[in-house]
Amino acid sequence: MTLASYDPRVLKSNAPVPGAPDNWKRFFSFNTDAKVIGIQYITVAIFFLLIGGLLAMIMRGELITPENDLVDRTVYNGLYTMHGTIMLFMFIFPVLNGLNNLLIPTMIGAPDMAFPRLNAVAFWLVPIFGVILISSFLLPGGPANSGWWSYPPVSTQNPLGNLVSGEGMWLTAVALSGVSSIMGAVNFVTTIIRMRAPGMTFFRMPIFIWTAWAAQSLQLIGLPALTGGAIMLLFDLVVGTSFFQPEGGGDPVLYQHFFWFYSHPAVYVIILPVFGIFSELFSAHSRKPLFGYAFVALASFAIVFLGLIVWVHHFFPSGVPEWMRNLFMVTTMLISVPTGVKVFAWLATIWGGKLRLNTPMLFSLGGLFNFVFAGVTGIMLATVPIDIHVNNTYFVVGHFHYVIYGAAVMGIYAAIYHWFPKFTGRMYYEGLGKLHFFLTFIGTNLNFFPMHPLGLMGMPRRVSSYDPEFTFWNVVASLGSFLLGVSIIPFLINMISSWVRGPQAPQNPWNAIGLEWLLPSPPPAENFEENVPTVISGPYGYGTGKPLVENQSAYENQSLLEA
Template sequence: MTNISLEAIDGTRAQPYPGAPDNWKRFFTFSTDHKVIGIQYIITSFFFFLVGGLLSMIMRGELISPETDLVDRTVYNALFTMHGSIMLFLWTFPVLVGLSNYLVPLMIGARDMAFPRLNAVSFWLIPVVGVLMIASFLVPGGPSQSGWWAYPPVSLQNPTGNLINGQVLWILAVAISGVSSIMGGVNFVTTIFKMRAPGMTWFRTPAFVWSVLAAQLIQLYGLPALTAGAVMLLLDLTVGTSFFAPERGGNPVLYQHFFWFYSHPAVYVMVLPVFGVFSEVLPVHARKPLFGYRVIAVSSVLITGISSLVWVHHMFASATPSWMRILFMVSSMLVGVPTGIKVFGWVATIWGGKIRLTTPMLFALGGIVNFVFAGVTGIMLASVPIDIHVNNTYFVVGHFHYVIYGTIVFGIYAAFYHWFSKITGRLYYEGLGKVHFVLTFLGTLLTFLPMHPAGLMGMPRRVASYDPEFAYWNVVASLGGFLLGISTLPFILNMVSSWILGEKAGDNPWRAIGLEWLTSSPPSVENFEETPVVIAAPYGYGTQQPLVEANPNPGLIQPSFMIQSPNSEAV
């Protein structure tokens, strides 16, 4: 990437790789550079975030009044199906894969991912998934209307009778997305096991890398179950097999097991990297080491283990035997232990630090508070008697949006702001960032908090119309939803204008400790001039200990010595 030398950060270190494309066109190529792929993932998925968000705002428009008075019921059902599917398969998963793709090799001192071509293939499957999902709006009968969980028999009812219908396209898209993610999982696990820099033992590996490893291990054991379930569903739908179709002797509940065996752990696939982001962002902006780093790192892997044994809590009302309800109640509640360890560790990290309320710090802390709230309602949902009341109500919708929006999207925003200067070489506008945070936090509160009382009162989820008794909370949630839509505008403005016009950032504007901050911003194609040799644990704030040995650029190995304002150029 020769544009580095144009920015004159350090002309001697940023030698372009011969033949490397140096302009925006490289983002439209089959590039094998993990940084290009990471940005491809992030931009593509952000586009779908906006698409999914627009769909949700049409839904909130319908729900602002009790009757069905905006869109037809079939349209509403298609909207919530596609909102969920797009937000999960085309936004949350890929954007986190993109962030991990960009950061993991830099954080572990590797030149690229273990399998760069496989990495590019994983990415280029995502636009295929996107095209299939969007194309399903154009086929007769419209897109799938069976929800993102696609339970049979509803998903097997094919009102148009066509072979090519929205449901078939949906299943194909999900299966392809699964293949892409399995490839990604193999790549990440191999990279993290095999390509850490010399001296980077497990307990010198940053918490973010641990959390990505924990998440990708789930992809490896869980996704085959979902993909197999999707293939069986496809066969039931197209060639009339009878895995799940009850009228032909199939068992529709079996599908739920296949689906949730992966799709509950999938939540941890999404939230674990965000835990990693919190663990990276807090020490930098509080100038203190991550409190209980080893325990926090290991707790990620504990979550991976426990998450494999919790899926039946989605099926407490599905005629599940009592022993299963009780067993999975206990296992689901136990998730609260490793996540509790993390939360307490984060609070202790900022306690007594030298805190700067930068935008990434605000998003990280806001995300943690939202996450604790989501955890509290999550423990309630794990309790069988409470779940039997609120299961399939808006209480659940409120709970998981607090996880996915309140925690995961907040963490993603924190990561965008925190590593923006590393990715682009420029600084974002702090004021716009704070406006973005305030709007997002208020929007989240207004949209998702009212869903809890509505659910406790008994409002079922997935409804296009509802009884007038729920109208009050729905009006508030709809107004909040529109506010959330607006809240993305300062973000987009900030990112686009800062990338083009922003102040030059230097290599390490946060004075952060970490291998990714030792290289140039943006990093050269090969990431590091010389492979770094790690000699210390991460997060050495408050010590004078360098992170790596014998660096050709001694000014950058001792970040604690470098006293400079965040806005000034790197030395």
């Protein structure tokens, strides 16, 4: 694996190539290069995906029979708490930050992030709070077990009375995750605002940049509220204040407001970049310009605005006043308008296009299918009477797993396959990729669809035993979860083997439009360095023949070398 096998431009600059598999040691160092950090984020996140998935499979193993026979009930409580926490704070946010690190600088033509050292610190916090969270399994009282939302008064019980409790470790880890995300968000937003290539006006930015910007703005507005709530909860737990303790005049519902003021927008932090990925991929693999670019771009910020004023729909039954229920029902339904704008724009983009059904496109199409399904159940849940009926049942669990796994994770897989050749310089194996897609798509639907009938029948979430009438759908869901567990195997084999000895990737394997595709594969450390191209048109000129940048052929022929 010598550098000689890479692009001549890379060879000339004589600098290490961030995404190349040679010299793997730099991925374990405090490296400030955004492309190294991006790969670090994604790798660590997938490691935690395996842990979170294992916990989920233990739970599904417990639920394959109605009796409580595999794990202790307290252990079960710890399992679902840690599953949710790991998947959100240690898998999905880090993996998206990894994509942001890879894509934001290359897509806007910046050499790196605005604050490279801050970027590295933000990344290294992830393994630190990951270890803190995972090590809480070793405590005498076990890990936190009050659910990933940690509502008081359950979360402030601390029955063993130890100073170091699972809940305390959980709060510390979540607070550190918040610090890391804020560092990341400040960095991403500053980079997007200040470091775009010449000529790249806001309305020439790729949709992924729009959505990343929107999502990171939500982090900046929402996360401090969760941090505030977490600090108050930690004080309640450790030093005996009574912010959320009714016996001391406190209000447990106040915590729910703090928690969901962030954690609802967090859903959009997750799904907005995936909307960006869909927009990029549908356009590139349908060979058509994105339909309604400006509307898709602005809909991102409409979602930011509306996403901040829907949080109460998470606790309609928690004794919130009638006017609040009505208000938040309306705002929740309104948010389907900008989301619908995007969905129809994608459909119109695909319509009549020359579709290439390769792995990234299959994952995008599958993700879109699951997202529409989740959107339909989302509208149902927004309705107060239905929500109160199915609150805390498997219907809700099914709904958000369709969003998070069905749409977001499949979109993330699509992005990984789509940009893998760019950042590693290697092609993945298409057959394994397709196998991964079919296993994932079937597994997702087999696992999460049965939760809807279960919820409507009245099966509550977070229980380790249930009435035998629920057995059939639970067995189906459990089989689906094991299939999902299997589906990760071809993915891992594909990623590792093709990164180490896959075929060389060309500069632009998809004939896609975008600044990142004008760079060699893998891009050199400083991307374009001094030769940043001047953008002269919008980002999705497929079939229009319009060049994206001035002197485009020079970049395509890589005659930059002589310049």
